[in-house]
Amino acid sequence: MMTEPIVSCRGVNKIFGSGELQVHALRDVDLDIMPGDFATLAGPSGSGKTTLLNMVGALDTPTSGEVVIDGQSLRGMGKSELSDLRLNKVGFVFQAYNLVPVLSARENIEFVLELHGMPSAERRDRAREILREVGLEGLENRRPAQLSGGQQQRVAVARALVARPSIVLADEPTANLDSKTTEELVQLMYRLNREFGTTFVIGTHDPRVMEHSKRHIELLDGRIASDERS
Amino acid sequence: MIASLAWRNIWRQPTRTALSLTGMAFASMLLVFMLSFQFGSYDSMKANILRIIDGFGQVQPPGYKDDPEITKVIRDPSGLIAELESLPQVTTASARANGYVLLANGERSFAAAVAGVDPVKEVRITRIASLIKQGRPLRADDDAAIVLGEALARNLRLKVGDRVTLLGTAMDGSVAADVLKVVGIFRTGITEIDRQIAHMPLDRFRETFVMDGAVNEVAIIGRDLRDIINAEPRLRAIAARHDAVYLNWGQLQPAVKQAITLDMTTASLMYGTLVIVVVFIILNTLYMSVLERTREFGVLLAVGMKPGQIGRMVWMEIIFLSLVGTGIGIVLGMGLAWYFGRVGVTFEGMQQIFSQWGLPPRIYPRMTPFRVLAGPSAIILLIAIAGIIPYRRVLGLEPVKAMNA
Ligand SMILES: Nc1ncnc2c1ncn2[C@@H]1O[C@H](COP(=O)(O)OP(=O)(O)OP(=O)(O)O)[C@@H](O)[C@H]1O
Ligand SMILES: [Mg+2]
Numbered sequence: 001m002m003t004e005p006i007v008s009c010r011g012v013n014k015i016f017g018s019g020e021l022q023v024h025a026l027r028d029v030d031l032d033i034m035p036g037d038f039a040t041l042a043g044p045s046g047s048g049k050t051t052l053l054n055m056v057g058a059l060d061t062p063t064s065g066e067v068v069i070d071g072q073s074l075r076g077m078g079k080s081e082l083s084d085l086r087l088n089k090v091g092f093v094f095q096a097y098n099l100v101p102v103l104s105a106r107e108n109i110e111f112v113l114e115l116h117g118m119p120s121a122e123r124r125d126r127a128r129e130i131l132r133e134v135g136l137e138g139l140e141n142r143r144p145a146q147l148s149g150g151q152q153q154r155v156a157v158a159r160a161l162v163a164r165p166s167i168v169l170a171d172e173p174t175a176n177l178d179s180k181t182t183e184e185l186v187q188l189m190y191r192l193n194r195e196f197g198t199t200f201v202i203g204t205h206d207p208r209v210m211e212h213s214k215r216h217i218e219l220l221d222g223r224i225a226s227d228e229r230s
Numbered sequence: 231m232i233a234s235l236a237w238r239n240i241w242r243q244p245t246r247t248a249l250s251l252t253g254m255a256f257a258s259m260l261l262v263f264m265l266s267f268q269f270g271s272y273d274s275m276k277a278n279i280l281r282i283i284d285g286f287g288q289v290q291p292p293g294y295k296d297d298p299e300i301t302k303v304i305r306d307p308s309g310l311i312a313e314l315e316s317l318p319q320v321t322t323a324s325a326r327a328n329g330y331v332l333l334a335n336g337e338r339s340f341a342a343a344v345a346g347v348d349p350v351k352e353v354r355i356t357r358i359a360s361l362i363k364q365g366r367p368l369r370a371d372d373d374a375a376i377v378l379g380e381a382l383a384r385n386l387r388l389k390v391g392d393r394v395t396l397l398g399t400a401m402d403g404s405v406a407a408d409v410l411k412v413v414g415i416f417r418t419g420i421t422e423i424d425r426q427i428a429h430m431p432l433d434r435f436r437e438t439f440v441m442d443g444a445v446n447e448v449a450i451i452g453r454d455l456r457d458i459i460n461a462e463p464r465l466r467a468i469a470a471r472h473d474a475v476y477l478n479w480g481q482l483q484p485a486v487k488q489a490i491t492l493d494m495t496t497a498s499l500m501y502g503t504l505v506i507v508v509v510f511i512i513l514n515t516l517y518m519s520v521l522e523r524t525r526e527f528g529v530l531l532a533v534g535m536k537p538g539q540i541g542r543m544v545w546m547e548i549i550f551l552s553l554v555g556t557g558i559g560i561v562l563g564m565g566l567a568w569y570f571g572r573v574g575v576t577f578e579g580m581q582q583i584f585s586q587w588g589l590p591p592r593i594y595p596r597m598t599p600f601r602v603l604a605g606p607s608a609i610i611l612l613i614a615i616a617g618i619i620p621y622r623r624v625l626g627l628e629p630v631k632a633m634n635a
Binding site for chain 1: 231232235238239241242526529530531532533534535536537538539628629630633
């Protein structure tokens with residue numbers, strides 16, 4: 001049986017700027033992310049990792065080529081439709097500072113559920129549950145500033161996962177973490193992938209992250225240099 | 231939760247927010263107090279001027295105001311008076327007859343406006359009785375008596391107890407002549423009144439001027455000018471039933487009305503400027519806070535919040551801020567207006583000018599819902615409209631660019 005890819009990129013090019021300052025960040029990228037993938041996206045700085053993750057997550061649109069997320073093409077979508085698509089299909093974990101500082105850990109998560117229109121009692125339970133899942137029981141009411149970097153990233157992972165998206169994209173999620181915390185965060189994502197089948201694509205330089213990947217994609221100068229499953 | 235988020239966002243920069251709130255509160259307080267004060271002074275000015283002679287309103291024969299001829303009359307005022315006094319807003323209605331006459335004392339003679347008044351009722355309408363400086367007011371049992379303005383008495387070289395000769399035209403066109411005893415001399419402080427006005431008993435006046443029970447006007451008064459203003463439609467209807475017209479305070483004292491309008495116009499310019507300055511300062515603060523949060527808005531967009539939702543959140547922040555700021559201002563302004571409403575405000579050395587305008591030496595701010603809410607509402611409304619600027623900036627955000635900002 002053929003499974004449909006969750007995200008599929010066909011002939012994707014991304015060009016930033018114009019004239020002399022023009023940067024060709026992605027060149028003719030063809031890529032399919034399959035359900036259950038736990039993929040790492042590596043490559044030298046400037047190779048286009050972030051740019052590609054942004055395309056895959058509907059944060060940005062290609063200069064040419066097509067991106068299809070869960071059967072929906074991004075072509076011609078307006079800002080509001082792209083927001084909706086991200087809300088319903090994609091979870092993001094960024095490098096750092098991606099929580100709302102005035103909301104507690106639990107509220108940061110509930111917030112996403114509210115955007116989904118979930119009633120408040122259900123929201124609260126769901127947020128508690130997912131925080132327990134990522135090992136933050138007891139820290140629900142702390143604000144981001146009262147949490148360590150690793151704990152903040154766990155909240156971010158919980159927030160990315162809570163609405164059960166089709167795919168979670170993480171761009172250098174461990175860049176600001178020490179090795180022990182990095183290991184814990186990767187283990188967490190890996191476990192979530194195994195237990196719930198959540199699809200992850202993680203942009204990273206970090207060998208400790210790559211160790212766990214089941215699929216390793218290498219970018220070089222905006223092209224896919226290799227794409228191997230293990 | 232968006233509302234709660236907006237509320238918390240306001241308090242991220244407590245000092246900045248406190249400063250914004252102080253600015254808004256101060257402006258609102260000033261507006262509440264100044265409007266209460268200004269309108270309060272208009273209230274006393276109107277009431278004082280109207281209480282000298284006119285009353286809070288009058289019923290007159292049609293055309294009498296523009297061309298006050300003694301032949302224009304209300305034939306039998308008793309029914310009219312009873313109907314007017316039956317209104318709860320009207321405390322007293324009093325009939326008057328007016329004649330433009332020559333008053334003479336020996337060689338000297340001066341033109342004057344003599345009114346025949348009901349000495350008992352008139353005490354409740356005009357302040358002439360309380361402004362008597364020599365002698366006494368008119369009494370119910372007076373007959374050939376007259377009280378006159380200080381300047382008029384001085385011009386005629388009259389003292390209390392002297393006799394004065396009156397010459398005019400009676401209602402039937404014959405010569406009206408009488409000799410009256412000066413019982414009192416009043417001073418209102420308003421030059422035209424003190425130089426021209428004299429009061430005598432209505433009955434004697436009607437005899438002298440052959441009026442046969444008719445009068446030229448019925449003046450009314452109520453506890454508060456506002457009551458009479460509110461009763462205007464009914465007063466008009468009553469006047470119409472008696473083939474007469476009703477004149478409100480503005481028609482009786484068009485100059486006062488004009489002066490108030492002029493004063494209000496210049497004051498409005500000042501208030502408007504204050505409101506606009508405050509709105510721009512707040513807008514600037516909010517716009518800065520929006521710029522500072524560009525990255526965060528990028529993340530919110532990434533997790534699926536719509537640009538419009540973020541825009542509304544920012545809009546809510548500015549509205550919350552202005553509600554709190556103006557709310558504090560309203561409370562403070564009401565406190566000030568309440569306090570000075572009790573003790574009054576005096577202006578050293580201004581009494582002379584004030585009295586020309588019928589203002590008492592002490593002015594009492596008076597609050598009404600309009601006076602309290604007009605200024606703060608204007609601030610909130612303009613801020614809500616100005617909020618479109620940060621709102622539009624948020625709508626223009628692109629998630630990736632915003633996160634890299
Ligand atoms: N908004 C932009 N405007 C202009 N050039 C851009 C922009 N974003 C990315 N680029 C350029 O596109 C290329 C790819 O950038 P990208 O951020 O995707 O690299 P990366 O692989 O994520 O690098 P790093 O490991 O440093 O994060 C780089 O040359 C970068 O300078
Ligand atoms: Mg990058």
